[in-house]
Amino acid sequence: MDSNTMGHPSIVAFTQGDVTGDRVIDQVYLTGTKTPESPFTQNITLHIKNGKTGITTSIQLRDNVGYNPSLFLGDFTGNGVDEILIGINTGGSGGVMIYYIVSFIGSKAQLLFDYNMYNHQYQYDVTYLNNYKVKVVSKANHEKYIIDLTTKGPEYLNEIYDKNGKLKSPITGFVDPLSGLYPVDFDSNKVFELLAYQKIAGRYHADSLGYMLNTLSWKENRFILQTQYLAIF
Numbered sequence: 001m002d003s004n005t006m007g008h009p010s011i012v013a014f015t016q017g018d019v020t021g022d023r024v025i026d027q028v029y030l031t032g033t034k035t036p037e038s039p040f041t042q043n044i045t046l047h048i049k050n051g052k053t054g055i056t057t058s059i060q061l062r063d064n065v066g067y068n069p070s071l072f073l074g075d076f077t078g079n080g081v082d083e084i085l086i087g088i089n090t091g092g093s094g095g096v097m098i099y100y101i102v103s104f105i106g107s108k109a110q111l112l113f114d115y116n117m118y119n120h121q122y123q124y125d126v127t128y129l130n131n132y133k134v135k136v137v138s139k140a141n142h143e144k145y146i147i148d149l150t151t152k153g154p155e156y157l158n159e160i161y162d163k164n165g166k167l168k169s170p171i172t173g174f175v176d177p178l179s180g181l182y183p184v185d186f187d188s189n190k191v192f193e194l195l196a197y198q199k200i201a202g203r204y205h206a207d208s209l210g211y212m213l214n215t216l217s218w219k220e221n222r223f224i225l226q227t228q229y230l231a232i233f
Contacts, residue, residue, distance in 0.1 A: 008033065009045070011029050011030070012034070012069050019048060019082050020050055020107055021081040026050055027048070027051070028046075028048050031044070031045050039068065040067060041069060044088060046086060057104075061086065061098075063088070066089050067090075069086065070087045070088075071084065071086060072183055076101060076194070077191070077218045085181070086100045094201075096176060096178065097181065099118075112222075122214060123140070125139065125172075126201075128149075128172070129146075132148065133146050133149060140225060141228065145230040147230070175212055176198050176200075178198060179198060182197075193217045193226065196214040198212040210230055210231050210233065212228070212229075212231075215228070
């Protein structure tokens, strides 16, 4: 596409706070190139204008296209300085999201959270069992969960089980990549933890069985798994 059809970069999200650690408020914003008559945005780029020096630093994001880019500033590491949480909706099925957390202490950018690494680290096996149950195994921490399918109703169950509750054929489900990453200060100490949502699906995408909820907290140099829940409707 030529530049005339694509338009020019514009500010698509803006916030401010001290991200450099010098106690002076900085301006943090995302720019992107919007598609005409569509919320689709390309070349989403992070910019930080240092409140003390006036110098603006631009940071390229590896995955930088999507919808409704957003910014949140908060202290995730406990160092008393805000980090930058970036969220971008991919527009794909299941509401899959792109998330990055960037630290900018001393005007030096460092990636603290990458949604791709999270999705690679938190994988699951979803297996239908006899007697109207589904087993979900979280590989990262070797935890096992059982979902009761009887709430799905007879029409759903009769498609996949015989009258004795035996599976007519083997079925495996799947767990989506990250669809929500929410900053929550669980222990009210002004340091945010992360609450991560991943949808559990059965035979197909709309066959929703619930969500995996992982709470992550910063320890030394990375986010680690603090608690894990399986949530059903």
